[in-house]
Amino acid sequence: MTNSIWQATAQNSAGDIVPGAEILVIDEETGLDAVIYSTREGAALANPFNADAEGFIQFYAPANETTYRINATDTGTGLSILWRFVQLGIDIGTDAGQ
Numbered sequence: 001m002t003n004s005i006w007q008a009t010a011q012n013s014a015g016d017i018v019p020g021a022e023i024l025v026i027d028e029e030t031g032l033d034a035v036i037y038s039t040r041e042g043a044a045l046a047n048p049f050n051a052d053a054e055g056f057i058q059f060y061a062p063a064n065e066t067t068y069r070i071n072a073t074d075t076g077t078g079l080s081i082l083w084r085f086v087q088l089g090i091d092i093g094t095d096a097g098q
Helices: none
Strands: 005-008 022-027 056-062 069-074 080-086
Touching: 005 069, 022 056, 056 080
Parallel strands: none
Antiparallel strands: 005 056, 022 069, 069 080
């Protein structure tokens, strides 16, 4: 199994960084919490987890196995941002035949 990275910065609609946002990663196919990791090698990461003090979000998950729904919630306001149908491990830098 190959793990790929996903990372982003939690921001509100005004573009302000949201430190400590709660991050929940769901497997789109099953609707269940996804198994995610803190390292490429597979060190466990709780799900949900929190963005860091700079709003930085990072996790690893199996590449090309499913799509993910990632929800970042501002615990102060309850507002959230949602990324849907995220697939990790897509190879966009290879030109077939070369």
